[in-house]
Amino acid sequence: MKNLNIALAKGRVASAAMKLLIDCGCEFPDYSKESRKLIFHDKKNNIKVTLVKSPDVPVYVEKGAADAGIVGKDILLEDKADVYELVNLNIGKCDMCVAGFADKKPDYSKKITVGTKYPHITRDYFNKLGVLTDIIKLNGSVELAPIIGLSDIIVDIVESGKTLEENGLVVHEKMFPISARFIANKVSLKTKFDEIQWVIDSLGSLVERDE
Amino acid sequence: MINYYIDGVNDIHFQELLGYERINEEIEQVMRKFGYKPILTPNFEYYDMYNMDQSLSRDKMFKLIDKNGKVLVLRPDATIPICRMAANTFKDPKEVLKFSYITTIFREDNSKTNYKKDFIQGGVEYFGNNSPDCDAEIIAVAISMLLNLGLDKIHIDIGQVAFLDGLFHGLDLAKKEKERINELIENKNLGDLKLYLNKLQISPDVFDTILKIPMLFGSYQKVIPQAEKLCRNESMKTALDNVKEVYKMLKLYGLEKYVYLDFGFTNQLNYYSGLIFKGYAEDWGDSILSGGRYDQLSSTFGVERPAIGFGINISLLTEIISAEENSQDYFDALIRYDSSQTQNALSLASLLRDLDFSTDCINKGYSIDYEAYRFIFEYDETGLKVSTDEKISPITTEEAIDLLKGESDL
Numbered sequence: 145m146k147n148l149n150i151a152l153a154k155g156r157v158a159s160a161a162m163k164l165l166i167d168c169g170c171e172f173p174d175y176s177k178e179s180r181k182l183i184f185h186d187k188k189n190n191i192k193v194t195l196v197k198s199p200d201v202p203v204y205v206e207k208g209a210a211d212a213g214i215v216g217k218d219i220l221l222e223d224k225a226d227v228y229e230l231v232n233l234n235i236g237k238c239d240m241c242v243a244g245f246a247d248k249k250p251d252y253s254k255k256i257t258v259g260t261k262y263p264h265i266t267r268d269y270f271n272k273l274g275v276l277t278d279i280i281k282l283n284g285s286v287e288l289a290p291i292i293g294l295s296d297i298i299v300d301i302v303e304s305g306k307t308l309e310e311n312g313l314v315v316h317e318k319m320f321p322i323s324a325r326f327i328a329n330k331v332s333l334k335t336k337f338d339e340i341q342w343v344i345d346s347l348g349s350l351v352e353r354d355e
Numbered sequence: 356m357i358n359y360y361i362d363g364v365n366d367i368h369f370q371e372l373l374g375y376e377r378i379n380e381e382i383e384q385v386m387r388k389f390g391y392k393p394i395l396t397p398n399f400e401y402y403d404m405y406n407m408d409q410s411l412s413r414d415k416m417f418k419l420i421d422k423n424g425k426v427l428v429l430r431p432d433a434t435i436p437i438c439r440m441a442a443n444t445f446k447d448p449k450e451v452l453k454f455s456y457i458t459t460i461f462r463e464d465n466s467k468t469n470y471k472k473d474f475i476q477g478g479v480e481y482f483g484n485n486s487p488d489c490d491a492e493i494i495a496v497a498i499s500m501l502l503n504l505g506l507d508k509i510h511i512d513i514g515q516v517a518f519l520d521g522l523f524h525g526l527d528l529a530k531k532e533k534e535r536i537n538e539l540i541e542n543k544n545l546g547d548l549k550l551y552l553n554k555l556q557i558s559p560d561v562f563d564t565i566l567k568i569p570m571l572f573g574s575y576q577k578v579i580p581q582a583e584k585l586c587r588n589e590s591m592k593t594a595l596d597n598v599k600e601v602y603k604m605l606k607l608y609g610l611e612k613y614v615y616l617d618f619g620f621t622n623q624l625n626y627y628s629g630l631i632f633k634g635y636a637e638d639w640g641d642s643i644l645s646g647g648r649y650d651q652l653s654s655t656f657g658v659e660r661p662a663i664g665f666g667i668n669i670s671l672l673t674e675i676i677s678a679e680e681n682s683q684d685y686f687d688a689l690i691r692y693d694s695s696q697t698q699n700a701l702s703l704a705s706l707l708r709d710l711d712f713s714t715d716c717i718n719k720g721y722s723i724d725y726e727a728y729r730f731i732f733e734y735d736e737t738g739l740k741v742s743t744d745e746k747i748s749p750i751t752t753e754e755a756i757d758l759l760k761g762e763s764d765l
Binding site: 206207208209225226227228229230231232325328329330331332333334335337 | 466508510512542543544545546547550572573615617635638639640641642
């Protein structure tokens with residue numbers, strides 16, 4: 145088999161994806177969740193896995209530095225990439241949500257301030273609703289924004305809701321569900337079709353079973 | 356000091372430009388071999404013309420306002436103005452017109468990994484012929500260009516817009532719904548396509564057919580039987596027959612080994628109406644050329660006329676073949692002179708130029724890069740000398756001319 149390069153989003157998605165790949169019969173002898181290594185080889189199937197920061201996965205794949213990748217839908221929606229989005233893996237499931245204080249429902253007739261890691265998604269969403277917004281782009285701990293008065297509400301991914309709860313916030317609206325996607329470079333899908341198809345089939349069969 | 360460098364544009368340096376010229380020559384050669392006449396359209400066009408069929412996103416175009424307040428754009432695409440030009444000048448729709456061009460395209464190209472405001476594109480447009488032989492010729496021109504450039508791992512993907520349109524034809528779907536399906540098919544987004552189709556009122560077999568289209572790609576032998584099974588009406592069958600015919604013709608050219616199919620290509624520029632294709636090479640992660648049939652576009656300019664064409668991204672090609680040409684020997688001669696010898700040096704330079712030798716003449720007081728010269732001469736008080744890396748030796752004017760003519764050696 146030709147050498148196949150897969151980029152995985154570090155963190156939640158990577159550990160779930162590595163589990164899927166290992167269940168498919170891939171062997172990564174030096175992989176463990178705690179490992180700090182960023183590159184793993186499966187010599188048997190000739191697959192190389194690279195762990196990168198999640199927003200970089202589509203970049204690697206679009207540029208062809210990786211033939212395929214696994215990354216959350218939130219990243220793909222926030223920053224459109226020119227890649228094939230082949231399979232919904234149904235791992236890393238969560239929701240994109242509007243959240244804030246339970247007793248302070250946002251008044252959409254006035255301009256509201258939104259703290260988020262996802263300015264594009266937020267803008268698109270509120271534009272469609274016809275709500276005026278000031279968007280504050282944050283890079284982490286978005287839950288803090290309403291607490292310290294930086295924003296009225298936040299837009300973020302919510303998995304269990306635990307982080308929100310512990311910070312005294314609740315989900316106002318579920319915007320749409322998010323899950324990890326298997327993406328491929330547009331040329332690699334053609335030139336390394338058999339290899340990618342093998343991965344899709346293996347991942348796909350697992351996904352079907354989970355449903 | 357202020358930096359006036361604009362994001363998304365490039366200076367092209369001497370050696371790089373030589374690379375561009377070499378690529379242009381190879382491409383022009385192929386265009387000419389197949390009988391295409393070179394033409395050029397203006398850099399400016401009316402914004403309204405491009406806005407008409409919404410084939411290009413408005414925010415990708417560069418707009419200007421002329422004296423009368425009309426909005427102009429810098430040519431964001433080559434096909435539409437050539438189609439306009441053909442319709443303006445040649446009224447007989449039966450006349451076959453074959454045009455070629457190499458020109459700058461001004462368009463915001465803002466992908467994740469690449470930001471460009473303009474690029475150089477070559478291409479051909481073939482009007483007045485809607486037969487499969489014409490489709491095959493266009494693809495043959497495209498492949499020949501890649502071959503002529505010495506590229507390896509050439510891969511042409513052919514799709515047919517009419518195949519999917521045929522499928523949509525009998526279905527009661529809103530325009531928005533079709534666009535969304537198109538988009539999901541184009542991105543081969545099977546997961547979301549399934550979810551989206553679930554929401555629509557369509558029969559289970561239409562559902563299955565649409566869901567198969569994104570993965571309907573690969574070799575001709577593999578894809579055609581699968582596509583045949585999916586045909587639900589005459590227009591899908593006609594579309595498929597066209598692909599078969601074109602493939603048969605490409606066999607006559609002996610080029611079928613480079614050709615693959617992908618029925619998941621959808622109409623991204625609104626004007627495509629039939630066969631569309633993309634070309635790749637050297638495992639490069641992006642398509643180098645793309646084109647297709649646009650039989651309805653010309654009617655918007657008042658002449659009903661079928662057409663097909665493609666464009667090849669020359670700026671991208673220079674990156675792929677890292678086409679920096681060797682600039683050694685670009686000029687024939689350089690004469691360096693002492694101020695006292697100005698007159699002698701200048702008359703020697705005139706003499707050499709009259710003999711059609713490119714000759715540069717620069718006072719010794721200035722510094723210059725010696726790279727681009729075949730021979731370097733020096734004029735000082737003791738007379739004319741020829742200088743090489745190893746030595747400087749005296750030479751007469753006649754000997755210098757012989758040297759340049761290649762009739763003697765150093």
